Amino acid sequence: xxxxxxRSFAVxxxxxxxxxALANQYNLQEPQSIIARxxxxxxxxxxxxxxxxxxxxxGAMTYAIVMHRKSAGxxxxxxxxxxxxxxxxxxxxxxxxxxxxxxxxxxxxSMKDTSGAEVTIKATGYQWKWGxxxxxxxxxxxxxxxxxxxxxxxxxxxGENYLIEVDNPVVVPAGKxxxxxxxxxxxxxxxxxxxxxxxxxxxxxxxxxxxxxxxKPGIYRGQCAELCGKDHGFMPIVVEVVTPExxxxxxSEQKKKMAAAAPDSGEQWTLDELKARGEKIYAGNCVACxxxxxxxxPGAFPALSGSKIVTGPKDGQIKVVLNGVVKDGxxxxxVSFKHLSDVDIAAVITYTRNNWANKTGETVAPAxxxxxxx
Amino acid sequence: MEAAHAHNGHxxxxxxxxxxxxxxxxxxxxxxxxxTLYLFFALTMFFVGGLLALMLRAELFEPGLQFxxxxxxxxLTTMHGLIMxxxxxxPAFVGFANWQVPMMIxxxxxxxxxxxxxxxxxxxxxxxLLVASFFVPGGATAAGWTIYAPLSTQMGxxxxxxxxxxxxxxxxxxxxxxxxxxxILNMRAPGMALMKMPLFVWTWLITAYLLIAVMPxxxxxxxxxxxxxxxxxxxxxxxxxxxxxxxxxxxxxxGHPEVYIMILPGFGIVSxxxxxFARKPLFGYSSMxxxxxxxxxxxxxxxxxxxxxxxxxxxxxxxxxxATMLIAxxxxxxxxxxxxxxxxxxxxxxxxxxxxxGFIFVFSMGGFTGLVLAITxxxxxxxDTYYVxxxxxxxxxxxxxxxxxGGTYYWLPxxxxxxxxxxxxxxxFWLSMIFFNITFFPMHFTGLAGLPRRVPDYNMQFADFNMIxxxxxxxxxxxxxxxxxxxxxxxxxxxxxxxxxxxxxxxGLEWTLPSPxxxxxxxxxxxxx
Numbered sequence: 089x090x091x092x093x094x095r096s097f098a099v100x101x102x103x104x105x106x107x108x109a110l111a112n113q114y115n116l117q118e119p120q121s122i123i124a125r126x127x128x129x130x131x132x133x134x135x136x137x138x139x140x141x142x143x144x145x146x147g148a149m150t151y152a153i154v155m156h157r158k159s160a161g162x163x164x165x166x167x168x169x170x171x172x173x174x175x176x177x178x179x180x181x182x183x184x185x186x187x188x189x190x191x192x193x194x195x196x197x198s199m200k201d202t203s204g205a206e207v208t209i210k211a212t213g214y215q216w217k218w219g220x221x222x223x224x225x226x227x228x229x230x231x232x233x234x235x236x237x238x239x240x241x242x243x244x245x246x247g248e249n250y251l252i253e254v255d256n257p258v259v260v261p262a263g264k265x266x267x268x269x270x271x272x273x274x275x276x277x278x279x280x281x282x283x284x285x286x287x288x289x290x291x292x293x294x295x296x297x298x299x300x301x302x303x304k305p306g307i308y309r310g311q312c313a314e315l316c317g318k319d320h321g322f323m324p325i326v327v328e329v330v331t332p333e334x335x336x337x338x339x340s341e342q343k344k345k346m347a348a349a350a351p352d353s354g355e356q357w358t359l360d361e362l363k364a365r366g367e368k369i370y371a372g373n374c375v376a377c378x379x380x381x382x383x384x385x386p387g388a389f390p391a392l393s394g395s396k397i398v399t400g401p402k403d404g405q406i407k408v409v410l411n412g413v414v415k416d417g418x419x420x421x422x423v424s425f426k427h428l429s430d431v432d433i434a435a436v437i438t439y440t441r442n443n444w445a446n447k448t449g450e451t452v453a454p455a456x457x458x459x460x461x462x
Numbered sequence: 463m464e465a466a467h468a469h470n471g472h473x474x475x476x477x478x479x480x481x482x483x484x485x486x487x488x489x490x491x492x493x494x495x496x497x498t499l500y501l502f503f504a505l506t507m508f509f510v511g512g513l514l515a516l517m518l519r520a521e522l523f524e525p526g527l528q529f530x531x532x533x534x535x536x537x538l539t540t541m542h543g544l545i546m547x548x549x550x551x552x553p554a555f556v557g558f559a560n561w562q563v564p565m566m567i568x569x570x571x572x573x574x575x576x577x578x579x580x581x582x583x584x585x586x587x588x589x590x591l592l593v594a595s596f597f598v599p600g601g602a603t604a605a606g607w608t609i610y611a612p613l614s615t616q617m618g619x620x621x622x623x624x625x626x627x628x629x630x631x632x633x634x635x636x637x638x639x640x641x642x643x644x645x646i647l648n649m650r651a652p653g654m655a656l657m658k659m660p661l662f663v664w665t666w667l668i669t670a671y672l673l674i675a676v677m678p679x680x681x682x683x684x685x686x687x688x689x690x691x692x693x694x695x696x697x698x699x700x701x702x703x704x705x706x707x708x709x710x711x712x713x714x715x716x717g718h719p720e721v722y723i724m725i726l727p728g729f730g731i732v733s734x735x736x737x738x739f740a741r742k743p744l745f746g747y748s749s750m751x752x753x754x755x756x757x758x759x760x761x762x763x764x765x766x767x768x769x770x771x772x773x774x775x776x777x778x779x780x781x782x783x784x785a786t787m788l789i790a791x792x793x794x795x796x797x798x799x800x801x802x803x804x805x806x807x808x809x810x811x812x813x814x815x816x817x818x819x820g821f822i823f824v825f826s827m828g829g830f831t832g833l834v835l836a837i838t839x840x841x842x843x844x845x846d847t848y849y850v851x852x853x854x855x856x857x858x859x860x861x862x863x864x865x866x867x868g869g870t871y872y873w874l875p876x877x878x879x880x881x882x883x884x885x886x887x888x889x890x891f892w893l894s895m896i897f898f899n900i901t902f903f904p905m906h907f908t909g910l911a912g913l914p915r916r917v918p919d920y921n922m923q924f925a926d927f928n929m930i931x932x933x934x935x936x937x938x939x940x941x942x943x944x945x946x947x948x949x950x951x952x953x954x955x956x957x958x959x960x961x962x963x964x965x966x967x968x969x970g971l972e973w974t975l976p977s978p979x980x981x982x983x984x985x986x987x988x989x990x991x
Contacts, residue, residue: 113908127839131834156808164967167745197776250525251919386600
């Protein structure tokens with residue numbers, strides 16, 4: 089008896105201890121920027137207003153349902169009009185609405201003010217990953233989902249940040265105004281980080297902007313919010329907010345990396361070296377459509393294994409990877425990959441020509457790609 | 463329905479030969495037969511769309527990919543939306559209009575009887591195209607029911623089938639609307655002034671105008687997608703000078719009035735049911751008419767509130783926010799009027815009244831979340847999350863669908879001359895109500911916490927609520943089998959015969975007709991005082 093009581097007490101205690109964590113699951117995420125906090129407060133305000141209206145309106149309805157029942161012997165009255173009442177309940181909502189619109193208007197205006205940013209980052213949506221360019225610093229990288237395939241397929245247990253983790257997060261300094269410019273390469277995506285209070289569609293062929301100023305260092309996670317095809321659910325966004333000092337050292341580190349990865353230095357590559365490098369490039373850029381098996385998705389994405397282009401003359405394939413495929417004057421899902429380096433393109437082409445059913449035994453050298461770029 | 467068929471003998475001598483069996487239904491020009499066809503068609507599509515919903519809920523039962531590939535999951539969400547909107551809800555309301563409008567205004571039939579037949583028989587063609595698109599290479603369209611370009615220009619041939627289906631169903635809706643408007647404006651019985659029309663007729667008159675205004679806009683939008691896909695145009699391709707956002711503007715110029723097309727006739731049905739079971743006239747009849755008209759007019763100037771995240775200027779965001787918030791006023795007037803109708807009435811709670819009260823309660827919750835979403839900054843946080851999914855299912859399932867159920871229970875005895883099984887009807891209501899909330903209430907929480915919609919997989923933090931939603935969805939789906947059983951049982955003549963008036967508090971021309979009504983509704987126009 090006592091042990092049973094103790095156990096239920098323990099359960100209740102555990103539940104209360106978990107309450108702050110649970111609050112995360114019931115409400116907007118804890119705001120980490122001025123705008124996010126304003127949105128949070130607006131939502132709370134409106135929730136209380138609608139709870140108030142709910143209580144009054146459904147209080148009246150419940151009262152009528154209980155008290156004015158035929159089974160309770162209530163006789164129907166026959167009134168069916170009252171102009172005063174009608175005017176009153178048309179006017180009162182107006183005032184409630186004005187009370188809601190006022191603070192919302194202020195927030196909209198400050199959300200739109202992207203001036204005076206200290207860091208500007210261009211976020212480009214791709215099917216299905218994000219690309220980032222730090223415009224002043226000249227840093228560029230891609231950010232891919234880093235959750236292993238085995239977790240998604242349920243072969244191994246899922247990690248804490250399942251589906252909301254990436255290989256290269258966006259790094260920004262705390263307390264500085266960051267302007268995000270969005271655009272897209274193929275279809276519409278949407279760059280959304282709930283805790284920072286920003287969501288901005290990224291639209292192919294157009295640029296849009298938005299901003300945030302993170303209060304304190306931390307890791308904030310979001311996802312693509314606009315349906316963008318098959319792997320829409322698998323292109324998360326991770327923003328790592330760091331102190332301005334750490335940000336500065338991150339920038340110089342990245343610049344060094346970029347310099348190291350700079351265009352081909354004329355180095356010679358063997359078939360195996362290219363294949364090994366190409367496998368990684370394939371996993372980051374190609375696998376979503378063409379699949380790990382190289383078989384594509386019938387009816388949607390063509391197979392590479394046994395493909396005429398991949399097993400044909402190498403110039404044809406280099407052209408496809410560099411320029412993308414245009415059909416009837418329109419870009420297709422096979423977009424241009426000319427933003428990859430010569431080495432990377434040479435590597436991934438070599439990999440596809442010597443994998444699965446493809447056994448060309450050919451090496452595509454970075455110089456071939458360089459020549460084709462002209 | 464069989465009973466209506468039995469009345470064929472009544473006065474049809476002058477009309478010569480009638481087909482029987484299947485040909486009767488294919489060639490019929492009778493508003494009741496066509497109404498029945500619409501309703502059975504809608505019920506069938508409701509189960510097809512429901513099956514797709516259960517398939518996608520099964521995938522969302524727990525994190526990870528269990529049943530479907532992501533691309534097929536997207537096909538399920540897309541087709542669930544298209545089928546429910548264009549195959550289930552809209553045809554069901556047209557079915558009610560066909561049955562009820564002539565009976566309620568004292569007309570013998572619809573104005574254009576043969577076009578009426580044609581507008582129904584287009585629908586199965588559209589439905590077959592939609593369902594068949596699952597079986598073409600690449601499968602059905604997976605671009606969402608909103609088929610945003612340029613994603614929709616990427617799709618396989620399934621997209622083309624969906625575009626043709628939308629064209630055909632749109633043509634059917636336009637023909638139906640022309641018919642309804644002409645019938646209402648020209649065929650009212652002597653003395654039935656516009657401001658004496660039952661509210662259901664009023665709401666349908668306004669809805670029909672909305673349909674005529676916006677279905678061509680949808681047809682234009684999908685045609686532009688079609689020519690972008692196949693004929694080298696660049697309406698939505700920035701590289702060719704087009705604009706992807708243009709599609710959204712055109713689509714939502716159709717899409718927002720469309721959501722009122724799906725709810726206004728529901729308002730009408732509820733406005734018929736509540737006075738009957740309160741045994742008291744509708745409170746504020748004329749303000750109800752004006753409120754309906756205001757909602758319809760406002761619906762044309764709020765479309766961009768679906769697009770607050772595309773990055774429009776602050777002035778546009780403010781305009782669309784204020785306009786959207788204004789809709790709360792006439793909608794509030796309606797809810798207040800229904801409650802004032804119940805106030806000091808003599809209430810009983812047969813199944814139609816349960817559904818009407820359920821409608822008022824749960825639809826209003828959808829209205830409240832609509833108010834939350836109208837606030838632009840909050841909307842930017844919640845746009846394309848499960849909060850929106852919860853919101854529009856509260857207004858479309860608990861709104862339109864519950865109104866349709868209520869209307870069915872309310873008028874079914876009139877249509878077939880026999881009472882349905884009241885106990886089972888109540889079970890149907892309570893199970894639907896409970897499971898509906900189990901399914902959709904948790905989605906408010908997952909949406910607030912940051913779960914985007916249209917994803918086949920999610921982080922563990924959303925696991926509990928998704929599991930609850932899936933359980934609720936299966937419960938809701940199974941509860942609908944009760945509805946089918948009640949219908950079959952009643953139509954096969956199991957219930958008691960009902961009087962002309964059916965309900966003690968019923969008022970209106972349809973209740974002066976025999977139950978079931980004669981094949982030609984009013985051969986001599988009744989006089990309305």
